[in-house]
Amino acid sequence: MNPMDADATIRSLREALAASPSNLPLRRLLAETLFAYGHYAEAEQELLAFLRSEPKDEAVGLLLARTYRAQNKHSPAAIVLEQLIVRGSHRAHVELARVLLGEGNVEEAVRHYRKALAADASLRDAELSDRLGVDLQPSHDGEVQDGKLRSAMGEPDNDLGLRPVRSDVKFVHVGGLAKLKDEIRKKIVLPMQRPDLYRAYGKKTGGGILMYGPPGCGKTFLAKATAGEVDAHFLNVGIHDVLDMWIGKSERNLHAVFVTARQHKPCVLFFDEVDALGAARNDMKHSAGRQTINQFLAELDGLGADNDGLLVLAATNAPWHMDSAFRRPGRFDRVIFVPPPDEEARADILRLLLAGKPQENVDHAAIAKKTDRFSGADLKALVDRAIEAKLDDAIASGVPEPLRTKDLLAVAKTQKPTTAEWFATAKNYVLYANDAGLYDDLKGYLKL
Numbered sequence: 001m002n003p004m005d006a007d008a009t010i011r012s013l014r015e016a017l018a019a020s021p022s023n024l025p026l027r028r029l030l031a032e033t034l035f036a037y038g039h040y041a042e043a044e045q046e047l048l049a050f051l052r053s054e055p056k057d058e059a060v061g062l063l064l065a066r067t068y069r070a071q072n073k074h075s076p077a078a079i080v081l082e083q084l085i086v087r088g089s090h091r092a093h094v095e096l097a098r099v100l101l102g103e104g105n106v107e108e109a110v111r112h113y114r115k116a117l118a119a120d121a122s123l124r125d126a127e128l129s130d131r132l133g134v135d136l137q138p139s140h141d142g143e144v145q146d147g148k149l150r151s152a153m154g155e156p157d158n159d160l161g162l163r164p165v166r167s168d169v170k171f172v173h174v175g176g177l178a179k180l181k182d183e184i185r186k187k188i189v190l191p192m193q194r195p196d197l198y199r200a201y202g203k204k205t206g207g208g209i210l211m212y213g214p215p216g217c218g219k220t221f222l223a224k225a226t227a228g229e230v231d232a233h234f235l236n237v238g239i240h241d242v243l244d245m246w247i248g249k250s251e252r253n254l255h256a257v258f259v260t261a262r263q264h265k266p267c268v269l270f271f272d273e274v275d276a277l278g279a280a281r282n283d284m285k286h287s288a289g290r291q292t293i294n295q296f297l298a299e300l301d302g303l304g305a306d307n308d309g310l311l312v313l314a315a316t317n318a319p320w321h322m323d324s325a326f327r328r329p330g331r332f333d334r335v336i337f338v339p340p341p342d343e344e345a346r347a348d349i350l351r352l353l354l355a356g357k358p359q360e361n362v363d364h365a366a367i368a369k370k371t372d373r374f375s376g377a378d379l380k381a382l383v384d385r386a387i388e389a390k391l392d393d394a395i396a397s398g399v400p401e402p403l404r405t406k407d408l409l410a411v412a413k414t415q416k417p418t419t420a421e422w423f424a425t426a427k428n429y430v431l432y433a434n435d436a437g438l439y440d441d442l443k444g445y446l447k448l
Contacts, residue, residue, distance in 0.1 A: 006037045006166075024050055028060060035063065038165035040070045058089050065095050070163045074099050090119040097128065110134060162241060162257065164233035164264040169225045174218070177345055180338065184209075184226055187334055188311060192230040192266060195309070208300055208312040208331050210274070212319040213338035214419035214426075216377035219315035220272060222338060226313065227268035235261050235269050239276040243292075251295040258299040258310075265309035274314035275321045293323055300331045317422065319438070320429045327438070337441035340375050340419050343368045349376055350408075353383045360402040367408045373417040385411045 013030040020026060027050050034043035047064040051057065061084050068077035077099050084092035093116035100109035110132050116123045117134075171181045188209060191198055211219045220236070227234035235257070242253045254277075261269040271277065277296055299305075300312060314332060316322065326332045341349060346368035354362060371379065386407045394400045423446070430439045430448055 006033075007168075009033060010037070010039070022053075024053060031060075031063065035067055035070075038070075038163070040067050040163070040165075043067050044071070056087065058084060058087070058091070062089075062091055062095055065092070065099070069095075069099055069102065072162075074102060090116050090123060093119075094123050094125060094128070097132070101128075101131065106132070162235060162237065162260060164235040164260065164267055167224045167228035167232075167234040167268075169221065170228040171225050174222060174225050174345075177222075177339075177342060180222075180336070183336065184222070185229070187336075188226055189229045192232065192309075192311065208314070208326075208333065210319065210322070210326070210332035210335045211313065211315045211338050212317070212335065214340060214375060214422035215317050216375035216418070217338050217340050218376055219338050220270065223268065223270040223313045223315065226311075227270075230266060230268070230311075232266040232268050232311070233261075233264040235264070235267060237269065237271050239273050242277060248291075250292045254292065254295050254299060258305070261310055262305060262307070266311070267309070268311045268313055271312070271314040273316065275316040275318050293325075297325055297331065300326075320433065335438055335441075337439070337445065339445050340373045340417070341379075343372075346371055346374060346379060349379050350383070353380055354403065357383075357387070358400065358402040360404050362403060362408065363405045366405055367412060370409060370412045371417070373419050373423070375417065375419055378415070378417050378419070382408060382411050382415055385415070 010030070010033055013026065013033060017023065017026050017030055027046055031043045031046035031050065034040075034046065044064065044067045047060055047067060050060050051064065054060070061080055065077040065080045065084075068074070068080065078096060081092045081096040081099065085096070093112045097109040097113035097116070100106075100112065113128060113132055113134060171185070174181060211222065213219065224234055224236075237257055242250055242257065244250045244253060257269070261267045277292060300307075312332075315338075319335065322332075327335065343365075347364040350362075350364045350367055354364075371382065374382070386403055389411070390401055390403060390407060426439070426442060427446060427448070430443045430446060434440070434443065
């Protein structure tokens, strides 16, 4: 089912439930549908409403725990499952084992999983058994030795709490940046929409795209919109999801991320602040960081796996710190500059920021003209400062006044774009380290 059909189904279920709010089977169906299409927060609310009427429903309780886990809410998931266990649910032991495994508590995960199998052997899950190692021959240390053995053997923990979602954002929601969107459409969207044509020439779809530019300019939002354009799953990965203090754990985490993305193809896998994962190896004093980079490169190459249908997007504020090996063909071989919002986009952002606030005939276009190179974050700061000034006046006079164009322009005169420092640094790389033409887009933007 495509997103439009899914939205229509969800809308129909909501309308039916509004007409019959006490219909619990209908509420459960709506929650299951929301969960299936990645609307976890909304599914959570419907499940909680169901349980207020039927607090002992085991199946709904288990689904609520899975919904919490999908949102990386491990503690609430554990509480729900522990309540189900008290009521005699054996399946809750299995779900709790998954939660504990996601938190890295292998010993407790093994203990709960074994309790479930002892009570009902049909609850055995092949993947969970393999990851916990419970089928290994126990040693003299007892039941938890299985999990310890599997952990020591380097088996990756494939449950990091990350869940791909269907993106409901498309390019139409991205203000301005027409040239950039057209470039992404040609380089990314069309190949993913017509994979048959590419296969006819023996070329796989997917690959790697590196987006760079000053902070606060919407690289994450653009990645999400790209996923929406190609009707693909979207998996957003931060450095905290991968990097770990224990030697070897970062590599296993990285492998687990790619495994999850490959299981949900077509999928857009987005790495924010990727320079923290792919810094130049020559700059590293310790081998652990080099091993993480080597693992990243191996995943991009698809060694032992199929990356067809997997698009890896990454964002960085400092592309010059990335290891050059990442830019070889088949890896991040396409590099795209994401500039601050253009004039049209700035006007759109201002409309959104001012929506619902007291205002009078604000000329968004006039303010946009005076805020060249302002990032989205800069524009938010501008609006906040204008509001603060109005509040000071209102406190003194006792009469609230609406925001006007002159108020925002007055702040714009005193505020400098935070992107200025980034462009000062980037200019040096454009002038003195652009032999390969990597920063030609930025060079054109700076008119050098």
